[in-house]
Amino acid sequence: MTALDDLVRDAQIIVTAGSGGVGKTTTAAVLALHGARLGRRTVVVTIDPAKRLADALGLEGLTNAPSKIEGDWPGEMWAMMLDTKSTFDDLVVKHSVDPAQADRILGNRFYKNISGALSGTQEYMAMEKLYELHCDSDFDLVVVDTPPTRHALDFIDAPRRLTRFLDHRLYRILMAPTRGLMKAANVAAQAFVRTVSKVVGAEVIDDAITFFTAFSGMEEGFKNRANTVFELLSAPSTAFVLVASPRRDTVSEADFFARRLGEAGIDVRALIVNRMHPRFGQGLAEATRERARTLQGTDLGGLYTNLADFRLVASREEEHLAGLAERIAPAPVIRVPFLQSDVHDLDGLAEVGTHLFDAPPASRATS
Amino acid sequence: MDPAQFFAASRLVIVAGKGGVGKTTVTAALARAAARTGLTSLIVEVEGKSGLADLFGREPLTYDEVDLADGVRGRTLTPDDALLEYLRDHGMSRISRRLVSSGALDVVATAAPGIKDILILGKVKQLERAKTADLLVLDAPAAGHAITFLLAARALLDAVRVGPINTQAREVLEMLTDHARCQVMLVTLPEETPVNELVDTAYHLEDRVGVSLGPVVVNGVYPEIAGIDADPDDAAAAASTTLRDGEAQSLRDAAAFRRHRTELQREQIDRLAAQLPLPQLKLPYLFNADLGPRELEALAGSLLDGIGELQETRS
Numbered sequence: 001m002t003a004l005d006d007l008v009r010d011a012q013i014i015v016t017a018g019s020g021g022v023g024k025t026t027t028a029a030v031l032a033l034h035g036a037r038l039g040r041r042t043v044v045v046t047i048d049p050a051k052r053l054a055d056a057l058g059l060e061g062l063t064n065a066p067s068k069i070e071g072d073w074p075g076e077m078w079a080m081m082l083d084t085k086s087t088f089d090d091l092v093v094k095h096s097v098d099p100a101q102a103d104r105i106l107g108n109r110f111y112k113n114i115s116g117a118l119s120g121t122q123e124y125m126a127m128e129k130l131y132e133l134h135c136d137s138d139f140d141l142v143v144v145d146t147p148p149t150r151h152a153l154d155f156i157d158a159p160r161r162l163t164r165f166l167d168h169r170l171y172r173i174l175m176a177p178t179r180g181l182m183k184a185a186n187v188a189a190q191a192f193v194r195t196v197s198k199v200v201g202a203e204v205i206d207d208a209i210t211f212f213t214a215f216s217g218m219e220e221g222f223k224n225r226a227n228t229v230f231e232l233l234s235a236p237s238t239a240f241v242l243v244a245s246p247r248r249d250t251v252s253e254a255d256f257f258a259r260r261l262g263e264a265g266i267d268v269r270a271l272i273v274n275r276m277h278p279r280f281g282q283g284l285a286e287a288t289r290e291r292a293r294t295l296q297g298t299d300l301g302g303l304y305t306n307l308a309d310f311r312l313v314a315s316r317e318e319e320h321l322a323g324l325a326e327r328i329a330p331a332p333v334i335r336v337p338f339l340q341s342d343v344h345d346l347d348g349l350a351e352v353g354t355h356l357f358d359a360p361p362a363s364r365a366t367s
Numbered sequence: 368m369d370p371a372q373f374f375a376a377s378r379l380v381i382v383a384g385k386g387g388v389g390k391t392t393v394t395a396a397l398a399r400a401a402a403r404t405g406l407t408s409l410i411v412e413v414e415g416k417s418g419l420a421d422l423f424g425r426e427p428l429t430y431d432e433v434d435l436a437d438g439v440r441g442r443t444l445t446p447d448d449a450l451l452e453y454l455r456d457h458g459m460s461r462i463s464r465r466l467v468s469s470g471a472l473d474v475v476a477t478a479a480p481g482i483k484d485i486l487i488l489g490k491v492k493q494l495e496r497a498k499t500a501d502l503l504v505l506d507a508p509a510a511g512h513a514i515t516f517l518l519a520a521r522a523l524l525d526a527v528r529v530g531p532i533n534t535q536a537r538e539v540l541e542m543l544t545d546h547a548r549c550q551v552m553l554v555t556l557p558e559e560t561p562v563n564e565l566v567d568t569a570y571h572l573e574d575r576v577g578v579s580l581g582p583v584v585v586n587g588v589y590p591e592i593a594g595i596d597a598d599p600d601d602a603a604a605a606a607s608t609t610l611r612d613g614e615a616q617s618l619r620d621a622a623a624f625r626r627h628r629t630e631l632q633r634e635q636i637d638r639l640a641a642q643l644p645l646p647q648l649k650l651p652y653l654f655n656a657d658l659g660p661r662e663l664e665a666l667a668g669s670l671l672d673g674i675g676e677l678q679e680t681r682s
Contacts (some may be wrong), residue, residue, distance in 0.1 A: 272677025
C-alpha cells in the first residue's frame, strides 16, 4: 500500500493544487475513482475540466449538483463542475433575513459582478461547495480541484479577506450618505466619492452603495461560515495534494503553494508529478553527449544524441524536484510517466491510477 | 516573408496562450528576433513574476523601463501604477494616492470588472501611440484570462457609458481591432488539450474581440535527428565500434520513445492546421530546460527562419 492509498482510504477531503496544464483535474478525478474502487462514496468537484474529460465524467451542463458516474466498483463515484455564481446565490439566500433581501441582492449589478468576476470568488465558492458536500451524509470523500491561478489558495484566508472587504474604509465611506447623523463628518469622504464617480461614472458607485445597503446585516453569517470552512480545511481529515509537472517553472509554482500552505499551518500530504520523462539506462548525460560527439555523422551518433537528450532531461527533472521534495518531506513524491495519450475516459483515469496506487482493485468501467 | 516586413506589420504584438505552453519564452524570443532585424522592441509584462527577466539573465522587471538585451527593453505594468499615472496626467493627482492607498481601486474594479485590464491596456495604447519602440510585445495573462483581458474594452463600453473610462475603453478597442496597429500571436504545445484550447481561444478572439491573429507559435517541437531509425547493433557495426552491455537496449528504447512522441506531435500539428487556417511557426523543444540568453538566441533564430519561410498571403 502506498501513502496515497492510505490517504484516499482515510481522508474526508482532498484538495488538489498546482499551476495550469499539469493535469490537476485529471488527478483529482483519479483520486475520486480510486476511492470508489476502495468502496467509498466519493464526489469530485472540478473547476474547469478540459472538454473531453468533462464529457467522460458526464459533466455536460452546469447543474451545480453532482451527477453519478456508473461503473463496476464497490463504492460510488459522483462528479460535478463548480458553478461559482449559483453557489454564491445559494449562499446569499441562506444568509438573508427574508426573501426580499435576497432578491434585492441577487438583482444588484454590483453583486452580479462580484459573484461572477471578483478575484477570489471562484476559490471561495469552491470551498463553500466543499463544505456543503462534506456535510452531506451521501458522501465519504470529497475531492476538490482548485483554479489554475497563483491565487488558488487564497481561500485559506477567506475569512480574513471577507472581513477586510466588509470593514473596508471605502465601504464605510460609501455607506455614509445613508447614515444621517454621520453625514457632516463625511463631507471630505463624499467629495472623494464624487471624484471617483467622475472617473468611473456615477452608476458604478450607485450600484455599489445599493449593494452594500442590501447586504447589511448579513456580514456575520458570512464571516462565521468562512471561519467554519477554514477550520475544516486545517483539520487532519483534510489532505492537500500538490500536482506539478517536472519543469522548473511549474515546480517553483508548486513550491510557492507549499510555502503558502505552510504559512497557514497546513501540511502538504503528497506531491504528484505528472509527465516525467523516462530514464533510459544508468549512464550520465555528459558522457553520453561526449560519445555522440565522437560518433557525429554516423547513425550511431544520432542514436547517442537522442539518448543524451533524454538523459539530460531526466536528470534535470530530478534536480528541479529535489528542493520541493525536501520541503514537503515526509510527504511522498509520486512520479507519473508521460502517458501514451491525454486522458479522456474512465479507462484512462484507471491507467493513471496504476501509477499512483499499488495493486488497484481489479475492476473496469462499464461505460 | 522578410522578417523586417513581418515585424513592421503592426506595432503591437500580444502573445497569448494557456499556462505552461511557454508564452513568456516566446515573448522574449520575438523581441530578440525583431531586434535582430534592426528594430527596437519593448516587452510589456502584466502579471509579474513570469520569469521573463531570467531569460535575459536580468533582475525582475519594474514599472520603469530597463534594458534587457541589445535592442530589447522591458517593463512591467500594474493597474495601480497605471491608474496613478493616468490620474496624475488628467489633473487629479490630489486624489490619486488616496484612491490607490485606500483600496478604492479594488472596490471600483469590483463594481466594473475589467477596469484593471483597461487601465493596463490604456497604458499599452499610450505606449503604442507614443511610438516608444518600433515593436511592443505584450506578454498577456495566461489561459482563459487572456480572453476576458482583451474583452474588457468591449464589456466596459456597456458598463460605463460616459467619462474618461468610456473614452479609454473606446480607444483601446480601436487599437485592438485595427489590424495595422495590433495582432495577437497564440502559443501552444503540439499536444491534444493545448491545441483544443488554442483553437477555441482563436475563434473567441476573432469573433468577440475582433482582433487580427498572426501566425500560431507551436512551441516544444522535437527536432529531427538523423540516424534515429537505425538499429543500434547495426549502427555500431557500421561505425566499427561495439556497445557495452545493455547500451543497445537504452539506445533502442530512447529512439522508440522519441519516434513515438514525434509521431504524436505531428498528429497534433496536422490537426491544428486542419482546424485553424493560420500559418504556424515552430520552435524546437530544448532539452536543456534551464533557459537563458544563449537558448533565447537559438529560439529567436528559429523564429526568424520560420518567418522567412512564411508565404506572403496577406498584404
